[in-house]
Amino acid sequence: MKELQPLHEYVLLELVEMEAKTSGGIIIPDTAKEKPQYGKVVALGNIEKPSVAIGDFVYFKKYSGSEVENGGKSLLFVPYADLLAKIVETDKI
Amino acid sequence: MKELQPLHEYVLLELVEMEAKTSGGIIIPDTAKEKPQYGKVVALGNIEKPSVAIGDFVYFKKYSGSEVENGGKSLLFVPYADLLAKIVETDKI
Amino acid sequence: MKELQPLHEYVLLELVEMEAKTSGGIIIPDTAKEKPQYGKVVALGNIEKPSVAIGDFVYFKKYSGSEVENGGKSLLFVPYADLLAKIVETDKI
Amino acid sequence: MKELQPLHEYVLLELVEMEAKTSGGIIIPDTAKEKPQYGKVVALGNIEKPSVAIGDFVYFKKYSGSEVENGGKSLLFVPYADLLAKIVETDKI
Amino acid sequence: MKELQPLHEYVLLELVEMEAKTSGGIIIPDTAKEKPQYGKVVALGNIEKPSVAIGDFVYFKKYSGSEVENGGKSLLFVPYADLLAKIVETDKI
Amino acid sequence: MKELQPLHEYVLLELVEMEAKTSGGIIIPDTAKEKPQYGKVVALGNIEKPSVAIGDFVYFKKYSGSEVENGGKSLLFVPYADLLAKIVETDKI
Amino acid sequence: MKELQPLHEYVLLELVEMEAKTSGGIIIPDTAKEKPQYGKVVALGNIEKPSVAIGDFVYFKKYSGSEVENGGKSLLFVPYADLLAKIVETDKI
Numbered sequence: 302m303k304e305l306q307p308l309h310e311y312v313l314l315e316l317v318e319m320e321a322k323t324s325g326g327i328i329i330p331d332t333a334k335e336k337p338q339y340g341k342v343v344a345l346g347n348i349e350k351p352s353v354a355i356g357d358f359v360y361f362k363k364y365s366g367s368e369v370e371n372g373g374k375s376l377l378f379v380p381y382a383d384l385l386a387k388i389v390e391t392d393k394i
Numbered sequence: 395m396k397e398l399q400p401l402h403e404y405v406l407l408e409l410v411e412m413e414a415k416t417s418g419g420i421i422i423p424d425t426a427k428e429k430p431q432y433g434k435v436v437a438l439g440n441i442e443k444p445s446v447a448i449g450d451f452v453y454f455k456k457y458s459g460s461e462v463e464n465g466g467k468s469l470l471f472v473p474y475a476d477l478l479a480k481i482v483e484t485d486k487i
Numbered sequence: 488m489k490e491l492q493p494l495h496e497y498v499l500l501e502l503v504e505m506e507a508k509t510s511g512g513i514i515i516p517d518t519a520k521e522k523p524q525y526g527k528v529v530a531l532g533n534i535e536k537p538s539v540a541i542g543d544f545v546y547f548k549k550y551s552g553s554e555v556e557n558g559g560k561s562l563l564f565v566p567y568a569d570l571l572a573k574i575v576e577t578d579k580i
Numbered sequence: 581m582k583e584l585q586p587l588h589e590y591v592l593l594e595l596v597e598m599e600a601k602t603s604g605g606i607i608i609p610d611t612a613k614e615k616p617q618y619g620k621v622v623a624l625g626n627i628e629k630p631s632v633a634i635g636d637f638v639y640f641k642k643y644s645g646s647e648v649e650n651g652g653k654s655l656l657f658v659p660y661a662d663l664l665a666k667i668v669e670t671d672k673i
Numbered sequence: 674m675k676e677l678q679p680l681h682e683y684v685l686l687e688l689v690e691m692e693a694k695t696s697g698g699i700i701i702p703d704t705a706k707e708k709p710q711y712g713k714v715v716a717l718g719n720i721e722k723p724s725v726a727i728g729d730f731v732y733f734k735k736y737s738g739s740e741v742e743n744g745g746k747s748l749l750f751v752p753y754a755d756l757l758a759k760i761v762e763t764d765k766i
Numbered sequence: 767m768k769e770l771q772p773l774h775e776y777v778l779l780e781l782v783e784m785e786a787k788t789s790g791g792i793i794i795p796d797t798a799k800e801k802p803q804y805g806k807v808v809a810l811g812n813i814e815k816p817s818v819a820i821g822d823f824v825y826f827k828k829y830s831g832s833e834v835e836n837g838g839k840s841l842l843f844v845p846y847a848d849l850l851a852k853i854v855e856t857d858k859i
Numbered sequence: 860m861k862e863l864q865p866l867h868e869y870v871l872l873e874l875v876e877m878e879a880k881t882s883g884g885i886i887i888p889d890t891a892k893e894k895p896q897y898g899k900v901v902a903l904g905n906i907e908k909p910s911v912a913i914g915d916f917v918y919f920k921k922y923s924g925s926e927v928e929n930g931g932k933s934l935l936f937v938p939y940a941d942l943l944a945k946i947v948e949t950d951k952i
Contacts, residue, residue, distance in 0.1 A: 489763070490760070490761055
């Protein structure tokens with residue numbers, strides 16, 4: 302099978318509707334309706350000691366990234382430096 | 395529980411109405427009505443020897459930051475370099 | 488025969504209609520109708536340890552590159568740093 | 581008591597009407613009516629070997645700084661690099 | 674006789690109509706009618722280990738360069754970094 | 767007495783009408799009527815091995831500098847890097 | 860006598876009508892009618908191992924430089940980096 306391998310410090314994200322996928326105590330944004338500012342990491346470029354991994358949900362800078370579409374999926378190449386935060390599991394209640 | 399972990403040198407701030415939360419000798423700004431220029435530090439990214447800690451109230455550069463909203467709370471990812479000052483306790487009278 | 492040898496860190500791409508050339512499990516973009524954001528690597532400039540090779544299919548940043556045309560072929564000189572991703576064969580199913 | 585502690589290389593200035601506060605041989609500017617280009621240093625950020633101290637009167641680059649107001653006082657966070665000059669005592673007559 | 678010796682990393686190019694001068698298997702662009710993006714290297718400035726030599730035909734970035742005219746000839750000072758490619762002889766058929 | 771001590775690499779200039787002050791073989795500009803591009807060095811900031819001294823007449827880049835006025839005198843804070851030339855005494859005839 | 864000593868990496872040029880001053884095999888531009896792009900080096904600033912000397916005729920980048928006029932002469936302070944080429948004597952025929 303063929304896949305997209307990001308180059309340089311690009312991260313490939315799948316733009317997802319987070320509301321439908323998260324549960325429990327997660328912080329769910331209710332703004333940013335049209336173009337979401339978050340997505341799921343699909344592939345990583347050549348990044349030294351990345352702080353994100355494939356499968357992570359991340360926020361990224363608005364208007365960042367180069368979009369490609371594949372069927373119904375929206376994919377986005379975002380420079381690693383434009384990622385703002387990832388969602389992590391914590392022991393807090 | 396899930397939380398937002400800022401990446402790179404981003405700081406996650408909660409935008410608060412300072413007037414309602416401070417007391418005593420604190421300097422209370424009475425301008426900047428719509429979009430406040432200050433907030434409370436909620437989380438810190440990967441910052442070497444940060445001068446601010448979680449819970450600090452900070453001023454930041456106007457128009458800086460990427461906003462996300464969660465219920466009634468306004469959260470903002472601000473580059474650490476755009477923080478202007480923090481409010482500290484002193485022995486002065 | 489004479490050929491174009493890219494200088495500096497430029498990559499020479501041939502702009503191709505990927506839909507007609509790929510098969511199997513490849514991710515086929517169906518947007519970006521007029522000016523495709525992908526092409527085939529035809530020649531490489533002076534790039535240290537390049538992550539792409541001649542023949543690779545690559546995505547590149549929109550609006551990047553200096554175009555030249557040759558007969559029916561569209562060729563583009565793209566800075567290596569503006570390449571976003573290459574298409575690779577994987578063992579995944 | 582609580583105070584504003586500038587971060588990074590910011591300097592906190594109190595914008596003052598110099599004409600009312602200076603005397604003797606001091607150079608008194610008579611332009612720049614609306615928004616003065618000078619003020620008194622109130623607090624210093626993390627500046628290595630600063631050339632100004634708290635209490636100094638300084639000139640700074642026009643349009644520089646992030647303003648906050650506190651009652652009647654106008655405070656300004658100015659990058660240290662945007663300070664132009666300080667007023668010093670000399671032995672000259 | 675007197676000549677133009679480029680300074681710094683400038684390359685002096687003579688703008689030529691390639692169609693009239695090439696033959697055989699050479700790639701001949703048929704676009705870029707008004708202002709060609711290619712020329713012949715006439716002189717080199719102070720460039721360490723240049724990848725082009727006097728006499729080479731080169732492509733350069735559109736709108737780059739400072740033009741001077743001499744009789745019928747159009748000469749152009751182009752920064753070395755703005756050269757895109759040179760035309761080389763290969764053994765390919 | 768109090769004086770203006772420039773900070774960083776700023777130079778404090780007094781804007782003078784050179785025509786009235788020079789004599790002999792000096793090059794006297796007759797353009798730049800409104801805002802002169804030259805002045806006399808009044809004070810120097812923290813400049814390592816400066817090529818100008820207090821009292822030197824200097825040319826500086828047009829539109830450079832932050833102006834303050836003091837009575838009839840026009841003073842200007844100009845970055846040292848924006849000085850173009852100084853007027854020197856030579857043995858030439 | 861007094862002279863202009865350029866500071867930093869500025870070069871002082873005298874703007875000349877080359878057509879009237881050159882002869883023999885020299886390349887004479889016939890464009891750039893209003894504001895010539897070439898001149899004669901009159902003085903050099905603080906440039907390490909300069910490739911031009913006083914008396915050299917040089918081309919420089921259009922729109923570069925800060926002009927001063929002196930009687931009939933047009934003088935220009937041009938950054939050394941904006942010089943494009945100098946005219947040199949060669950043994951070629």
